[in-house]
Amino acid sequence: MHQDAHEFLNYLLNELVDILEKESQAAKSDHETSPPEKIANGPKIALANGAQKEPLVTWVHKNFQGILPNETRCVRCETVTARDETFFDLSLDIEQNSSITSCLKNFSSTETLNAEDKLFCDKCCSLQEAQKRMKIKKPPHILVIHLKRCKYTEQLGRYKKLSYRVVFPLVLKLSNTVEDADAEYSLFSVVVHVGSGPNHGHYVSLVKSHNHGHYVSLVKSHNHWLFFDDENVEMIDESAVQTFFGSAQEYSSNTDHGYILFYERLAAGSTS
Amino acid sequence: MINNNNNINGSMSPSSTNAQSQGLKTYFKTPEGRYKLHCEKTHPAGLLPFAHGKSITQITLAHLKDKPAQAALPPSSSYSASSGVRFVAAKILGGGGNGGRALSFVGGNGTSKANGGTSRSGSLGGLNGSNSMVNSNFDGKGTYLIFNVGDTLYISDFNSQDKDPIKSIHFSISNPICHAFDSEAKDGHDLLIGLNTGDVYSVSLRQQLQDVGKKLVGAHHYNKDGSINNSRCTSISWIPEHDGAFVVAHADGNLYGYEKCKDGTGDSSFPVIKDQTQFTVAHAKSSKSNPTARWHICQGSINSIAFSTDGKYLATVGRDGYLRVFDYSNEQLICGGKSYYGALLCCAWSADGKYILTGGEDDLVQVWSMEDRKVVAWGEGHNSWVSGVAFDPYWSPPSSEDVGENVVYRFGSVGQDTQLLLWDLAMDEIVVPLRRCPPGGSPTFSNGSQSAHWDSVIPVGTLQPAPSMRDVPKLSPLVAHRVHSEPLSGLSFTQESVLTACQEGHVKFWMRPGQSESQPSNSDALLSSSLKEKTLLPGRVGGSSYKLSNSS
Numbered sequence: 017m018h019q020d021a022h023e024f025l026n027y028l029l030n031e032l033v034d035i036l037e038k039e040s041q042a043a044k045s046d047h048e049t050s051p052p053e054k055i056a057n058g059p060k061i062a063l064a065n066g067a068q069k070e071p072l073v074t075w076v077h078k079n080f081q082g083i084l085p086n087e088t089r090c091v092r093c094e095t096v097t098a099r100d101e102t103f104f105d106l107s108l109d110i111e112q113n114s115s116i117t118s119c120l121k122n123f124s125s126t127e128t129l130n131a132e133d134k135l136f137c138d139k140c141c142s143l144q145e146a147q148k149r150m151k152i153k154k155p156p157h158i159l160v161i162h163l164k165r166c167k168y169t170e171q172l173g174r175y176k177k178l179s180y181r182v183v184f185p186l187v188l189k190l191s192n193t194v195e196d197a198d199a200e201y202s203l204f205s206v207v208v209h210v211g212s213g214p215n216h217g218h219y220v221s222l223v224k225s226h227n228h229g230h231y232v233s234l235v236k237s238h239n240h241w242l243f244f245d246d247e248n249v250e251m252i253d254e255s256a257v258q259t260f261f262g263s264a265q266e267y268s269s270n271t272d273h274g275y276i277l278f279y280e281r282l283a284a285g286s287t288s
Numbered sequence: 289m290i291n292n293n294n295n296i297n298g299s300m301s302p303s304s305t306n307a308q309s310q311g312l313k314t315y316f317k318t319p320e321g322r323y324k325l326h327c328e329k330t331h332p333a334g335l336l337p338f339a340h341g342k343s344i345t346q347i348t349l350a351h352l353k354d355k356p357a358q359a360a361l362p363p364s365s366s367y368s369a370s371s372g373v374r375f376v377a378a379k380i381l382g383g384g385g386n387g388g389r390a391l392s393f394v395g396g397n398g399t400s401k402a403n404g405g406t407s408r409s410g411s412l413g414g415l416n417g418s419n420s421m422v423n424s425n426f427d428g429k430g431t432y433l434i435f436n437v438g439d440t441l442y443i444s445d446f447n448s449q450d451k452d453p454i455k456s457i458h459f460s461i462s463n464p465i466c467h468a469f470d471s472e473a474k475d476g477h478d479l480l481i482g483l484n485t486g487d488v489y490s491v492s493l494r495q496q497l498q499d500v501g502k503k504l505v506g507a508h509h510y511n512k513d514g515s516i517n518n519s520r521c522t523s524i525s526w527i528p529e530h531d532g533a534f535v536v537a538h539a540d541g542n543l544y545g546y547e548k549c550k551d552g553t554g555d556s557s558f559p560v561i562k563d564q565t566q567f568t569v570a571h572a573k574s575s576k577s578n579p580t581a582r583w584h585i586c587q588g589s590i591n592s593i594a595f596s597t598d599g600k601y602l603a604t605v606g607r608d609g610y611l612r613v614f615d616y617s618n619e620q621l622i623c624g625g626k627s628y629y630g631a632l633l634c635c636a637w638s639a640d641g642k643y644i645l646t647g648g649e650d651d652l653v654q655v656w657s658m659e660d661r662k663v664v665a666w667g668e669g670h671n672s673w674v675s676g677v678a679f680d681p682y683w684s685p686p687s688s689e690d691v692g693e694n695v696v697y698r699f700g701s702v703g704q705d706t707q708l709l710l711w712d713l714a715m716d717e718i719v720v721p722l723r724r725c726p727p728g729g730s731p732t733f734s735n736g737s738q739s740a741h742w743d744s745v746i747p748v749g750t751l752q753p754a755p756s757m758r759d760v761p762k763l764s765p766l767v768a769h770r771v772h773s774e775p776l777s778g779l780s781f782t783q784e785s786v787l788t789a790c791q792e793g794h795v796k797f798w799m800r801p802g803q804s805e806s807q808p809s810n811s812d813a814l815l816s817s818s819l820k821e822k823t824l825l826p827g828r829v830g831g832s833s834y835k836l837s838n839s840s
Binding site for chain 2: 191
């Protein structure tokens, strides 16, 4: 059984979607066997049935789903291939002493596929160098950002936790979107991973070792930040959020690092 | 490598720190030449890690002139400038909330026990060696670097290569957060210190240097024990051209005005703030008390304040992301605007008062024009929050030919990405991006100096909303250089050098190109001649440099 908070979040959201879809299926078959007077509402039901042929849009989708076109451009023939991909969260590579803004910028910057990563271009019928970029097309209502703090190091042959200092603001904008206006978000929750791994200097897999990781979370509720640690709940000052950024030095005693960030989209024109 | 990483007991940490420090270059190239690392100032090792982080190092440069005549000292009997000063001053402090500990001083003979409990002999030597200077006959003339780390305020001799401070002042249970120095202060109280408890001190720097103890001496104490405001002091400033007057900004959005001649015994309570979001000014009921006024500026912390050089305008930035510019003596909001997003952390004026730089949590360096009352450029180049900004008042454009009417400014910024960035701002080179076609009109280009075209004229006293990314011209840095291994917190320009400070209290001096390696000097003549000699050297832009361009 996995112990990683990010995997759990994915599991939870996908499981919810499955359950909601099954419920909807059940409701649909109820309609099909329903008494004739209900068919009197013909047009409505036809519409509903029609809509259900598409993948069901559940509240999970409405809240968490964004669209991220995966665009590749063949360097030789310049053909652009775009494939819309949906996401519930963004997993970002992190760097020491950087910000979420910078990580997002790197995420959507143009990447060149070459050497072993060449693209098979359908037009050229061969492997070609290509440029790839990920630019958010539809920003989600709830933006979930997962920091890739767990990195496989080949030297060690195992996972290592990156304690890098990655600062995240209370308010964020996604400028690199296809939409006209910059989407503005407000931070409302942080899942914090606690622990550098035990025994100083041993690196543990965060994914599977139950004993070596611990999560706490920060949640903003009615303009106050709450700190959840198992059965303990405390009210904390907003400025305490910055103690979970990570450490600029690898050996720091601070082992509580922001791992998953939840931002909620603000209505256009509103201020935080 | 594998051995290194498998090394347990935490002994891998020093090696990794070294590796990080070794990765830092000791110079960086600009079009006008190389800036070289001249020396470093730091604090004795051995501070407990938890002492860090609670406070962030800020730096203040202080230039003490020749020792003034006795008459210039305050008339009060407690300033007899003899060896008795220490004792009397300690008594004053003792009564000022620091408890009896102020009276327990060490080493009357000049062998103060520095560094209590650390094992670094090097730093001990440094402090002991400097004790020969610390005596009551020491006139203190010279330039000093003042910086805070944890619960201590350190003073280093600016003109010595010595890494260690010559003086440390401990604040026991509280942390100094911000400080400011005025070399023109008339009664000798030239140094201001604001604490995390809200307490504020004004002291004589010379008197601190003359004293051998590790406590503040001869201090005036304001907002004792946070009696008027107990939120942390975030920024403190003398008011230029208003001798003896200063302001202190707090983390709760309030700013207080003080006049150091007032004794502060009167009623200095202020009415309750009804609406946290409204700007209000309240004056003290008693004209003799300190603080004299409270300005409620914003909801959330004021992070930094800066006066224009003439003392007319006060700029504030804060948690709400707004830059606000006030006419200080008229207590009136003139203009201001919001960051792209997130809090603003720092601000600075150009020497001519035309531009304000801000930096913040959107990783941008913002250039605000006082003439246009709006943002005229965004500097993109930091990979994390921008924690310090400053114009370089000593820099002059390399060649006069192509400058013409166009004024060029040099400024710098430091960030939590550990980088120092230098920028050139040439107003007529800033291209305002193509406007989306207005109904019935055609898209037009305009340049910065005519940017009234850009938007309609902005009325006095209004705050601008956050601009859209595509509406603001972008600047690219001239140089980007990683200067420390920790996030940076401070930047300062002097005639000879650029100073960078990191959050953990390490300060580096970067000597300007053409400066003599051996002796930094305060001589104006030396500086101006050497700067003129160094004209633009084409083709010397290094690999780590960026070409100046206007991207959009």
